[in-house]
Amino acid sequence: MTQSIAIIGASGYTGAELIRLIATHPSFEIKALAANSKAGQSMAQVFPHLRQLDLPTLVTWEQIDFSEIDLCFCALPHKTSQEVISKLPKSLKIVDLSADFRLRDPAAYKTWYGNDHAAVDMQKEAVYGLTEFYRDEIAGARLVAGTGCNAATGQYILRPLITAGVIDLDDIILDLQCGVSGAGRSLKENLLHAELSEGTNAYAVGSTHRHLGEFDQEFSKLAGREVKIQFTPHLGPFNRGILATGYVKGEAEAINMALEAAYANEPFVEVLPFGETPSTHHVRGSNFVHIGVVADRLPGRTIVVAALDNLCKGSSGQALQNANLMLGVEETAGLMLAPCFP
Amino acid sequence: MTQSIAIIGASGYTGAELIRLIATHPSFEIKALAANSKAGQSMAQVFPHLRQLDLPTLVTWEQIDFSEIDLCFCALPHKTSQEVISKLPKSLKIVDLSADFRLRDPAAYKTWYGNDHAAVDMQKEAVYGLTEFYRDEIAGARLVAGTGCNAATGQYILRPLITAGVIDLDDIILDLQCGVSGAGRSLKENLLHAELSEGTNAYAVGSTHRHLGEFDQEFSKLAGREVKIQFTPHLGPFNRGILATGYVKGEAEAINMALEAAYANEPFVEVLPFGETPSTHHVRGSNFVHIGVVADRLPGRTIVVAALDNLCKGSSGQALQNANLMLGVEETAGLMLAPCFP
Amino acid sequence: MTQSIAIIGASGYTGAELIRLIATHPSFEIKALAANSKAGQSMAQVFPHLRQLDLPTLVTWEQIDFSEIDLCFCALPHKTSQEVISKLPKSLKIVDLSADFRLRDPAAYKTWYGNDHAAVDMQKEAVYGLTEFYRDEIAGARLVAGTGCNAATGQYILRPLITAGVIDLDDIILDLQCGVSGAGRSLKENLLHAELSEGTNAYAVGSTHRHLGEFDQEFSKLAGREVKIQFTPHLGPFNRGILATGYVKGEAEAINMALEAAYANEPFVEVLPFGETPSTHHVRGSNFVHIGVVADRLPGRTIVVAALDNLCKGSSGQALQNANLMLGVEETAGLMLAPCFP
């Protein structure tokens, strides 16, 4: 049996990544691709690396006949996404990859994004899409909100530690290095090769990055009290990958055990042998997460490092994993591609 | 039905690429992995990006029980390969990825490689592995010699033009840019990140690169006369990809038609719309070849540009494509992965 | 004695490079910096790497008091440059880094740039700024036109060969790889890190690049007959550097001798030992040119490879070298910085 898929926002990197993954999916078929600013073009024009695929021509999302679509991925920019989704059929299954439905609290949404939400009802209906921790809700959901890529990486480190009660909740630092594709295909000076290659810099310093809204929401809910972490992202000269280095107070062995227990049966999360740490090189192009734990020389302090591919596990791969659940398909379908190294 | 596969030389990049591809192959199962210098180690130690796969521990090739192997890939260095292959069971189907069996003439072999061949009989038996042009011979072969990655790229441009008689055979220039993975995982100063990134240089200048042995053999056979081209490779600061820019004398339209005719039914070779040229970015991590033709401002001169991934279509992907043919499996099995962009 | 310098168009890469070089110049002092779209900002805001320098605040070019300026560099985009320069004082010494005054023939200008020239008189007055070959004219000039960076690289290879009569003028191919800074700081999709890193592609294929206008003009003048070469640039994933691989018909020894003779006393042009070829890595950030000659295996064919830094010797370094001549200063002043490797 084949499931019919639509993608709105197919001209960005997460849209292209969805298509790349679905290309080897055993039962998904792409029936419609929308990108309003490029409607009428072929995907080969917009993304020549997809030239060999037999794909529908780009249309506007208004032109899609959703009656024949089983699930729609929405890979639009923030704000645009909520406006479009609020106009889609209410029975349509949707996986949204934008930030619009990640925060359940309208006030928190306004704090981090600066505007009132245009679809508060749907905001409350949406299930948070961190698959490993919301699997059952996702399977029964109509609307799933893909997580932030940094937010996903940090949560793979911290959720099991908060749940297991093995770390000090008042002294958590996440230091991240992010690949440039996370910023999308937008034309910004700092994303030019000449500006970005051969060096690195921090951004959103002072714990001002919007993904902190997700951390606050999820960690506080998990802990049953307010948890506020520090988080500094850096922009690195590579296209795919997030490396999160977490500094926590707690015993390394207990932390390692909590992670091993949490991920023992997870197909995509690998806890490395105690004392080893991961590299983004080894997850590039894949849906895998690698996590490793090391004890600091200072007693009671531990470093946990996680690596994933921001475009895949951090965004489109997660979205496909959720779609599989929502459509009753094998969760790993289309997602077992090995990383592309070197 | 499952085919049992062995890989000798699994600790190099082409070995790892074979494993990456076979990971999604519907019927191949890896039964044995050999790397004599790393026997006893797990693949996760040698290539952490393959950690999630359930792979056999590395052994020496002498430890493999070939009676249970349907096909063996040999990804050893040159010279070592002929020594090992000459000791393998004579009934074993083998795809060799080294240079050892590419040249059929022992004298030509000695000219380009500097030593006498250690297995002249097998050298004569081997079928040249450029799939699109030796498909039938490969399907019936016991030993297939994978082509050089530069040699493959150049032949995708030139073979149809020589066959169709649309270019001057005495004035052919191939200018190539090659990604660094083509040099393998060897420890050489010029392959260090600090030496190679952020710049480029030519090497083997003066048409001294060994892949010219393949060009000479194949083009002369095809033309029925001696054909000697000029060929300059450059080492570029990227890991995967070969871009070949061919300068030929002939009419662009006729050249484009010859390429379109040659590749009309090929699943992996895409001829771009006339006047467009390809980029290595758009074939990275895949088995696809993109070719484009442009007329020069000077009448009667034409530029043909081809792009492929040296590790995949230029080596391990080609090897798998040939193995599929040799084992009677669908030729494209395990090879339809879309390129990994960005 | 100090010379007072103004730079118009200081917010682009060539403007920044001029400032970098002048920072160590013994007698030049920057009196005014103009960038109309960023007037009022400090250079530290526009280019933080120049923060430590005591530089004038950016103004509009109309605000500059040219009566106190000894020489003005004009680093504006094409077309804008001719409009601005035509309004500057007629006595002002100017080095223009744009394409606007490179072609002496108004018809050729229109052919390559598509519009009529707005300052034909000045177009005729301008001296072509390839220092080593127009040294005397430059020393006496009021307006010097900086060359194209690709055009400079190609001419370093070919001018001595044409002059010495050692190559076939009807069969010349230049294959170039260009770093991305040559495209400037403009916001274009193909210049994004995610699009450009980790791969390469040709552009302006078919000998349609505008720098061919310069080649045609200069080579034909030099040869006393029409000379039209083939020229394909490629965009490589590095910021600085041009590597030109020239394919010519002629004897390698004679070619090498012609180059050695031409550059024997040149402070910035290094002819490598016969048989060696250069790398852009080894000229990065400097005003040096490296050239090397190799005989092809085919008799009578020769490869000549040249490397320079497009922003420095290909543009701003050349401009400073010319300014030194125009102001009677030591030609090498401010330009002897060693390349920045690795």
Place this chain on the structure above:
Amino acid sequence: MTQSIAIIGASGYTGAELIRLIATHPSFEIKALAANSKAGQSMAQVFPHLRQLDLPTLVTWEQIDFSEIDLCFCALPHKTSQEVISKLPKSLKIVDLSADFRLRDPAAYKTWYGNDHAAVDMQKEAVYGLTEFYRDEIAGARLVAGTGCNAATGQYILRPLITAGVIDLDDIILDLQCGVSGAGRSLKENLLHAELSEGTNAYAVGSTHRHLGEFDQEFSKLAGREVKIQFTPHLGPFNRGILATGYVKGEAEAINMALEAAYANEPFVEVLPFGETPSTHHVRGSNFVHIGVVADRLPGRTIVVAALDNLCKGSSGQALQNANLMLGVEETAGLMLAPCFP
């Protein structure tokens, strides 16, 4: 007046960087270059980017006539350095770039480096070479020990804060990203372009990096009590640059004021406007340090980020700055080169 300079260990990156800098030094003249494994070769063979310089041929260090040398830079590997330096004339002024004389306590040395020190007397004589904080001692020293590049970066952030008493000494984290040239020109698999480009990873996790020996020594001395920080370096895909992100507990304004006060008169250390943070892109190839301070959203927590070029300010630039002091030359001589961007 000219000072005569020798460099031992001229075939590594720090040796080459010294030569690059001295090339524009107004009064230093390189009289001897030693590299025992490459004695007899020219620098053009070892480092083609220095081809244009008129440099002495490489010799063994035993061949140098030190009676005519005013100051000797020693850029040898650790352990080798102490052996060689102990055999040099006792009156010779030496700037050592290795780790051998950084730690004053023989026990600490053994802890971090694993062996007994071979020249304990000289170890005690050596002055720690962090110029801004040991200026007077350096000016009068015979032997100066260059600091670790990471150690320098961290100290530029933390020394003024410890001295001013504005941070909690028991909760300091330094998270660093380091360019690959810091690892030298050694042939290691993880330094290959194919392994290192396009991703990142942590190393020496758990505060096990040797530069912690320097932090412990210097911070404890400064504070008058034991201070032990946490420190995680990451290897980034760029050649030059260190970005240190420091997490401290203290008020951001007080921290910013302490840094501004400490560096108000320093020619090479720039404190950015409060709230801005630096980028390694903007110090590349230069002797400058950029530091910026941001208040975290959590009260009482502050992030301080510093950027420098590990090869220049972190090693060879620092060494030259110290040599200038030791020889009574202007401290900034040869060091005012603007960064090379892009």
